[in-house]
Amino acid sequence: GNSVTQMEGPVTLSEEAFLTINCTYTATGYPSLFWYVQYPGEGLQLLLKATKADDKGSNKGFEATYRKETTSFHLEKGSVQVSDSAVYFCALSDPPGTASKLTFGTGTRLQVTL
């Protein structure tokens, strides 16, 4: 079956530090990959996505590249801000398409301090 593995949190960084949150996946087909962000007490917001190998999703300074050879979709940001503190979820849909359910990782909590 499909699964998503994320690095354990929480991740605590100082403002302007470099962020990497690792995500690897297992899928029977050729999935679409997503990163979602959840702020306290809220639902999920799509941060970025990629639908095929070597695609790079980017948004708000965050980037992730779909690596088929390593089955990975690591999230990166060059300089984090306090406002980036949230929980980040890696997810896949397989088969790709919005009628398919999403499989989520366990989430990684990011705390950014001044």
Place this chain on the structure above:
Amino acid sequence: GAVVSQHPSWVICKSGTSVKIECRSLDFQATTMFWYRQFPKQSLMLMATSNEGSKATYEQGVEKDKFLINHASLTLSTLTVTSAHPEDSSFYICSASGTGYLTGYTFGSGTRLTVV
């Protein structure tokens, strides 16, 4: 962009009563809606998938008689927690997707249910 409105944002109910949560797509037709449950500091657990006009498909282990899902129109899905008990207390989130909507899934803001 696509917006999904979920209400109420929080609700407290007495044990044994039923609670209805609504999920509306405001600017697109949601052919498929998903209902998730999230425990504190944990990931989202898919409860069921519903397609407009069809019966919901429940994930293994989810009681369909307890968690009633209705998706009677292309803009509205409801989740009713029947005979709620304290163990049903959780954060419930809906997600919607629609035909021709290419950017993925849109999530509601979630409902915090507390059963006392």
